[in-house]
Amino acid sequence: MRPLEDVRIIAIEQYGAGPFGSLHLADLGADVIKIEDPSSGGDVGRYVVPLQDGEDSLFFEAFNRNKRSISLDLSTSGGRRVFEDLVRNSDAVYSNLRGDVPSKLGITYDALKHLNPKIVCCSLSGFGMSGPRSAQPGYDYLLQGIAGWMDLTGEPSGPPTKSGLSVVDYSGGLVAAIALLSGLHAARRDGVGMDCDVSLFDTAISMLTYPAAWALNSDFVPERTHHSAHPSIVPFQAFPSEDGWLVVACAKEKFWARLADAIGRPELAVDARFNSFATRRANREELTDILEAAFRSDTTVSWIEKLTAAGVPCGPVNTVREALADPHTLARNMLVETEHPRFGTITQVATAARVGSLPPARGRAPARDEDGPEILRNLLGYPETRIRELRESGAFGEHSSAVSPAVIETGDANV
Template sequence: MKPLADIRIIAVEQYGAGPFGSVHLADLGAEVIKIEEPQSGGDVGRYVPPYNHGEDSLFFETFNRGKRSLSLDLATPAGREVFEDLVRTADAVYSNLRGDVPAKIGITYPQLKHLNPAVVCCSLTGFGMTGPRAKQPGYDYILQGLAGWMELTGEPGGPPTKSGLSLVDYSGGFVAAIALLAGVHAARRDGVGMDCDVSLYDTAIGMLTYPAAWHLNAGFTPARTHHSAHPSLVPFQVFPSADGWIVVGCAKEKFWQRLVQVLDLPALTDPKFATFATRREHADELLSLLDTTFATKPSAEWLALLEPAGVPCGPVNDVAAALRDPHTLARDLVVETEHPYYGTVKQVASPVRVGDEPPAYRRAPRRGEDLGYVAGLLGYDEPRLASLRSAGAFGKTP
């Protein structure tokens, strides 16, 4: 059995952050039953361009593999009835909605505990379910600005810069998955469920980590650094080579000593470069010297010298190079699923690894594909299904 094969999650989710969190739980074996609102066409992620065809998109495949889909109109009494039957069988109800919406549609723990006292209601929202921003929609781009990330990113003097990836969304998904698993563990131990109120805002602020601690305790003002340099360790940044860029990092004194040996420049043995503190004090002079030196050879030549010497380093890859890197392939980080429209779909594997059993992946579900499965799970016979259909539980009937 997969590690989470005994966990059932009812997911009222869509687009990126929420589905990103639950897809890793599905990869670990959790049964994730995805509720899709039929009147709007289900998860908006199904329609994200440029690689989309009808209700199929490579975006949706990325975030929803291994899940099941049920088209269900929670605004109808019949749809609510099916949802409540599912809650009775579930370990968790998981959602990513605006902060005030879970209570409005009745999916918080106080609203569901009469159905299942041990159910865990994990709500990943933009700003949380309390506070002055609770009713605001939260998006990764906005959160990167609000939490100070964009102000910290980019070259000094340049415009505020967003990360190339939606890191608040993805980190928020992981935070929600951790909270859900902790809640389920406690509920199984104690027999009592709970709400898990997690948010993208909390995630983004929490990830300020040590710069926040430095500011709160010592008045430190974070600032952008040239060539993405580390704020305190010198050298630890990107350097231009003759044909691209490389990253070199001396996070320990022994790495600096190895770098000095590889570069074999008398100037680097000056006592003013001997320690972390003095290198930081004379950073402008040192980094100018290193910039000039690294620009004399192509990246591959430098890496061939630095890697065997044990100096932490690496190329600045584009996405294509990262995906074909020998280590990527050796770690089985590109996986395949079969899809009725796309055929063989390649995507990146979950980084979450548990045990020695190789993971198995299943394509994302078509919208409403698992009605039959859910009907069997809940013991609905054909007359019952027909009654629910006519009452609009699964959307309008033709």
């Protein structure tokens, strides 16, 4: 068995942050049942372009492998009753809604513990379930600005800059997955479930780590650095070469000495201006000018070969396509293939969690409500008459037509 095959999670999730967290749990074997709102066409990720057709998109595929889907309108009495039966047969309710919504929707522990005393209710929202911003929607881009990340990113003379990836969303999803698993462990140990209140805001603030510690305990002012340099370790940054860029990381004194030898300037290692972390930081600009001139004299590939042979931590600044084709990417089996009825064979990146000897599961993302009949009949044991009554009452919505993405309000934590 895979590590989480005995775990069932009801996921009221959409877009990126929430689905990214539960993707890791699904790849590790958890039965993740996505509840998709039929009134909005389900998870908005289904309609993200490019490479989107109907209710399918490669964006949705990237976040929803190995999950099951059921269309359920929780605003109807019938939909609510089905949801409550799922709670009775599950370990966790996982959501990424606005911070004030779980209480209004009745998916907190207090609202569900009478159905299942061990249920774990994990909420991933933009700003959390308390505090002055709890009712505000949260998006990765907003959080990178509010939490100070953009002020630290980019060139000193340039504008505040967002990371090229939705790092707050993805980190928030991972923190939520950790919180959920911790809650499950405690619930199985103690027989009592709980709420897990995780937010993108808290995640982003917590990841300020050592710059926050410096700022909180001294007059240090975190700021953007030239060519993404480390704020205190020199040299530890990107350098332009003759034909591209490379990153050099001298996080130990021995690496600096090796680098000086590799560029043909061994005297720099013992130069009083550069012979320690402190002196190199004090003379950062002078040393950076020397190193930039050296690295511009040869190609990136040549420098990577020389520095690797010398034992200096380094690497090229790859394009996305180059990173995906890197021999180490392939050796680590970080590309996976799934078969899709509309797109054919899809290649995408694997999740990074590796637990035990079994490889992660490899199943495509579900069509909207693809698993509804099986869940109702086999998991919940509903007879056909019961299913028909629920359908006629609107519990499953109008499944026959998708909603245009133009009328869907997109974004994490904003349902």
